Amino acid sequence: MTTVVKWTGSGMAFDAIASTGHQVRMDAAPDVGGANTGPRPMEMVLMGLGGCTGIDVVMMLQKMDQNVHDVQIEIQSERADEIPKVFTKIHVHFKVIGTALNAKKVQRAVDLSAEKYCSVSKMLEKSAQMSHDFEIIEA
Known part of the structure; x- marks a missing residue:
C-alpha cells in the first residue's frame, strides 16, 4: 500500500493520493496558515x-x-x-x-x-x- 501526500502550493493544504487513485485534501486551521479546505x-x-x-x-x-x-x-x-x-x-x-x-x-x-x-x-x-x-x- 502506497500513499503520496503532496503540498498544493497554497497555505497548509496537502492532497493525499492513495494507490487506488482516491484523493483527499487535508488542511490546517486559518490561525496556523491554513484555509480550512479539508479535515485536519x-x-x-x-x-x-x-x-x-x-x-x-x-x-x-x-x-x-x-x-x-x-x-x-x-x-x-x-x-x-x-x-x-x-x-x-x-x-x-x-x-x-x-x-x-x-x-x-x-x-x-x-x-x-x-x-x-x-x-x-x-x-x-x-x-x-x-x-x-x-x-x-x-x-
Whole structure:
C-alpha cells in the first residue's frame, strides 16, 4: 500500500493520493496558515478508525443475517496537552439501525472489530485508552 501526500502550493493544504487513485485534501486551521479546505490530519485518523470499524461491523452483521439498514459511528477523543499531541482517549459509539436486530450479535460484531479485526483500532490502542458501545435503533 502506497500513499503520496503532496503540498498544493497554497497555505497548509496537502492532497493525499492513495494507490487506488482516491484523493483527499487535508488542511490546517486559518490561525496556523491554513484555509480550512479539508479535515485536519488527526481528524483523518479518526475518520479512518470509523471507516475501518464500520466496514467490519457491517460485514459481520450481514454474515449474521441481521437486517441492517444503516450504521453510524460517532467518535469522541481526547488528546495529550503536550507535543506530540497524541490521542489519549477514544470512545467509539455505534448507532445500528435495522429491523429486528439481535443485541447479542451486534455486541459480538462491535467487540470483534475492536478486539481483533480493525487494524486502525489496534494501532491506536497502543497510545490511547479505547472504549466502545452501541445502541440499536429500530427502523
